[in-house]
Amino acid sequence: MKAIRRFTVRTVLPEPLRPLEELVLNLRWSWHHETLDLFRDVDPALWEAVGRDPVRLLGEVAPERLARLAADRRFLRRLHDTAEDLREYLTAPRWYQARGAAPACVAYFSPEYGIAAALPQYSGGLGILAGDHLKAASDLGVPIIAVGLLYRHGYFSQSLSPDGWQLERYPPLDPNGLPLTLLREPDGTPVRVRVGLPKDRELRAQVWLARVGRVPQLLLDSDVEDNDPEAREVTDRLYGGGGDHRLLQEMLLGIGGVRAIRAYCRITGHAEPEVFHTNEGHAGFLGLERIRELVTGHGLGFGEALEAARAGTVFTTHTPVPAGIDRFPRELVARYFGGANEDPDVPVEHVLALGAEDYPGGDRTVFNMAVMGMRLAQRVNGVSALHGRVSREMFGGLWGGFDTAEVPIGSVTNGVHAGTWVAREVFDLAAREVPSVVESSRGWEGVLEVEGGEIWRVRRLLRERLVVDARRRLREAWRRRGASEAELSWTEDALDPDVLTIGFARRVPSYKRLTLMMRDERRLRALLLDPDRPVQIVIAGKAHPADEGGKRLIQDIVRFAGDEEVRHRIVFLPDYDMALGRLLVQGCDVWMNNPLRPLEACGTSGMKAALNGGLNLSILDGWWEEWYDGRNGWAIxxxxGLASPERRDELEAAALHGLIEDQVAVAFYDRDAAGLPRRWLEMVRHTIATLGPKVLASRMVRDYVEGYYGPAAASARAMAADGFAGARGLAAWKRRVREAWPRVAVEHVEGSGEESPQVGARLAVRVVVDLGALDPGDVAVEVAYGRVDDTDALVEPSYLELEAAGPAGDGRVRYAGEVPLARSGAFGYGVRVVPSHPALPVRAELGLVALPPAPEGMTNGDLR
Structure with a gap:
């Protein structure tokens, strides 16, 4: 008989062991080796049996064992010291506390978080990145409140059918069996946040609190009894459902998330956020809730509230793939935000306008969550330098009057949390040989002096650990597919701890090309079975449940890996999660990545491998395009630009095989008299020394604090000062400029000194501009100048703002200035008028520009 309901009964710990609960409920244990050691010693066998999950450990440990530990003075001393260490970590000043004028608090919103395998609330890179962001923020002392949803079935567990087809299972999660506590009012009642729905319905959610070191994480859960059955299912699965279901998840995350933060700060006295960081469009509705708060609480108009809210908002786009952006039918959004459910402070027509693709090439029938996120944020960034460039092209229509290079989307390249992903043996080696790196993340050049034999010993140990665990997982996977024990003896010899090991693990959309390596199966077999320089490949990955194409790719790779001739050299390990990911990035010698360029936004798994002494073999995409230097791995x-995808795959697969055969395998197997691959080890040392300080999540979070959070807080304070006078003034100014802009025109441009100029000369430029109803202080008149290409388009131009030189009659104004001719060769210049206001972070913000009539044969775009 099956149980009709499942719940978790928590252990009552003996009084001397009560600090164990304090340690369990702070997820710092997921990256703190000493705390993990303590949990292991509670019951070593049980620790392994429960998958190293501290909550399950304390739930299943025998009372007699707890009684013995409660009387064990040595264990109690360790417990006391570990708990004291946590308290000091949570309270001592850190990097952030030494900064001045920093935001009092930052709210960080993400639909998924990869904190630990014991809290399965993630599906892939976005969630893992969000988890690493919180951990690094905690280590640095950055005051972040994180907001997400608690999915009662998390993301799916993956298995394979006998014919290799992906199967999904959604095991139920009981929050009481997770390292969570319920957020309660002072009188003990659970906090409820509410989001209005059509037909006088409400979506209610309780709020679970996780502690990620110093960072409180609020997870909203709609599975409460006062919801109707449909509403209870809103937070059932990560990225589950579509249409209404997905929209409700995002309304709860954004609108409900802001309300959860307000409740948490009211109850705990925590500082209110000054900056709101929105990851992807999923949480974009948070901007609407903040606008509503400002209209209701401070008497602002919608436009004024928009300026106040967006000044303190950062939006990060994580995908260069349009299909990865959530779009909803406009009529669906109108149904949830209009009609009887319409909030008079947030009119539905304003909501629809924020998500409208009303630019050339846009789809007028959809509501684009990323577009809304960008319109609600004053600062926008991609997650690598290349992704920033791709995003400027993707979303340039929002700033249609400007060249792509001027679209105000920057970039902060992602990073990874070393404490989570770096093997303990690597940390121990670094602590002995380069202690400054472990203690302060400085002195990375010292890695170049570490003895090669020690590096090779650690690398071999990690490779062997991966092989042993892969064999276990492989046996279990085949057993679930129906194989008998008699058929599985071959798994005991699958993989080899002394063979060059390549890892490939990620989500499985088509653009990541899981099966590119199989493009030439004959050549792949030859690589795997080479008698002198064999290669083995360990593969893992999940396809989205609705992605039939991705599932076929998995089936193809499983079919190939099941061939008796090669199955000891290539394996597919089902159920890719953080625990398996950690083993892979630690144990693989080479991390392979072959997406369709430029469709990889960043791709942080290769960073994790690099910190563990692995080398990257990758298409120049994402972070690798930015930091590959010719000595830290290989570029495929x-x-x-090829019109034929088939031909492109064929060429890139051949290049991949050629690199493995002619360079990667040669460097790995070329040994000196001591049996060490000297050239390989030089590359490993160079990789860690040069990439180490770049790929850390602590560097990433510092970049956000200094380049985004700090400026956003300053802008938000300026907008809010003097009863929001800044927001009121900016909104009125923008409204006036937009209304008057159609009359702004560049009427006359002339330059003196254009005849046979020499380097060092100056070009005098005079312009007459009709400002219509605007004043000279409302605009900047600029000369764009510099090198021109064969079409006379300016290439990476410089800009000079001209000075107003007096009226020219009938509302016209003269402008003048001198352009320096600092270089020889083809040179050109153009003139433009753009809006100018002290509160605008960039001139392109309004997307308005006035250009002179184009000379014959040129377009206005050439003059920008």
Whole structure:
């Protein structure tokens, strides 16, 4: 008989062991080795049996064992010291506390978080990145409140059918069996946040609190009894459902998330956020809730509240793939935000306008969550330098009057949390040989002096650990597919701890090309079975449950890996999660990545491998395009621009195989008299020394604090000062400029000194501009100048703002200035008028520009 309801009964710990609960309920244990050691010693066998999950450990440990530990003075001393260490970590000043004028608090919103395998609330890179962001923020002392949803079935567990087809299972999660506590009012009642729905319905959610070191994480859960059955299912699965279901998840995350923060700060006295960081469009509705708060609480108009809210908002886009952006039918959004459910402070027509693709090439029938996120944020960034460039092209229509290079989307390249992903043996080696790196993340050049034999010993140990665990997982996977024990003896010899090991693990959309390595199966077999320089490949990955194409790719790779001739050299390990990911990035010698360029936004798994002494073999995409230097791995040549995808795959697969055969395997197996691959080890040392300080999540979070959070807080304070006078003034100014802009025109441009100029000369430029109803202080008149290409388009131009030189009659104004001719060669210049206001972070913000009539044969775009 099956149980009709499942719940968790928590252990009552003996009084001397009560600090164990304090340790369990703070997820710092997921990256703190000493705390993990303590949990292991509670019951070593049980620790392994429960998958190293501290909550399950304390739930299943025998009372007699707890009684013995409660009387064990040595264990109690360790317990006391570990608990004291946590308290000091949570309260001592850190990097952030030494900064001045920093935001009092930052709210960080993400639909998923990869904190630990014991809290399965993630599906892939976005969630893992969000988890690493919180951990690094905690280590640095950055005051973040994180907001997400608690999915009662998390993301799916993956298995394979006998014919290799992906199967999904959604095991139920009981929050009481997770490292969570319920957020309660002072009188003990659970906090409820509410989001209005059509037909006088409400979506209610309780709020679970996780502690990620110093960072409180609020997870909203709609599975409460006062919801109707449909509403209870809103937070059932991560990225589950579609249409209404997905929209409700995002309304709860954004609108409900802001309300959860307000409740948490009211109850705990925590500082209110000054900056709101929105990851992807999923949480974009948080901006609407903040606008509503400002209209209701401070008497602002919608436009004024928009300026106040967006000044303190950062939006990060994580995908260069349009299909990865949530779009909803406009009529669906109108149904949830209009009609009887319409909030008079947030009119539905304003909501629809924020998500409208009303630019050339846009789809007028959809509501785009990323577009809304960008319109609600004053600062926008991609997650690598290349992704920033791709995003400027993707979303340039929002700033249609400007060249792509001027679209105000920057970039902060992602990073990874070393404490989570770096093997303990690597940390121990670094602590002995380069202690400054472990203690302060400085002195990375010292890695170049570490003895090669020690590095090779650690690398071999980690490779062997991966092989042993892969064999276990492989046996279990085949057993679930129906194989008998008699058929599984071959798994005991699958993989080899002394063979060059390549890892490939990620989500499985088509653009990541899981099966590119199989493009030439004959050549792949030859690589795997080479008698002198064999290669083995460990593969893992999940396809989205609705992605039939991705599932076919998995089936193809499983079919190939099941061939008796090669199955000891290539394996697919089901159920890719954080625990398996950690083993892979630690144990693989090479991390392979072959997406269609430029569709990889960042791709942080290769960073994790690099910190563990692995080398990257990747298409120049994401972070690798930015930091590959020719000595830290290998770049797979990319056949960009080919019309035929088949031909492109064929060429890039051949290049991949050629690199493995002619360079990667040669460097790995070329040994000196001591049996060490000297050239390989030089590359490993160079990789860690040069990439180490770049790929850390602490560097990433510092970049956000200094380049985004700090400026956003300053802008938000300026907007809010003197009863929001800044927001009121900016909104009125923008409204006036937009209304008057159609009359702004560049009427006359002339330059003196254009005849046979020499380097060092100056070009005098005079312009007459009709400002219509605007004043000279409302605009900047600029000369764009510099090198020109064969079409006379300016290439990476410089800009000079001209000075107003007096009226020219009928509302016209003269402007003048001198352009320096600092370089020889083809030179050109153009003139433009753009809006100018002290509160605008960039001139392109309004997307308005006035250009002179184009000379014959040129377009206005050439003059920008």
């Amino acid at each position: 040549p990319s056949a960009d």
